[in-house]
Amino acid sequence: MREKTTIVSVGVSGLVIAMLAGCGTRPAQEDVRSIDWYESHATERTEKLKDCMTNPRTLDATPDCVNASRAENNIKATTKWATPDEGVRTEPSIGN
Numbered sequence: 001m002r003e004k005t006t007i008v009s010v011g012v013s014g015l016v017i018a019m020l021a022g023c024g025t026r027p028a029q030e031d032v033r034s035i036d037w038y039e040s041h042a043t044e045r046t047e048k049l050k051d052c053m054t055n056p057r058t059l060d061a062t063p064d065c066v067n068a069s070r071a072e073n074n075i076k077a078t079t080k081w082a083t084p085d086e087g088v089r090t091e092p093s094i095g096n
Helices: 002-022 035-040 042-054 063-077
Strands: none
Touching: 035 042, 035 063, 042 063
């Protein structure tokens, strides 16, 4: 009977140690910036997107990365066609 108690105690102790070893501390969360803020601060938006892409497993789904990504999409959506960067010389004719 004493051997069974010892085996159970060791097993439970091992389980508790394994559970505690899996617990990690989360890094302190910085202030979450809004989409509007990222739209008006291009440098910070670029830096945040770079950080999010270099560590996608831990940062990609954070609210700050999502807001920076949405702001980037909004900025790109408001650009005009025929920008010099795209190499397009004329604007497309829509509705002809």
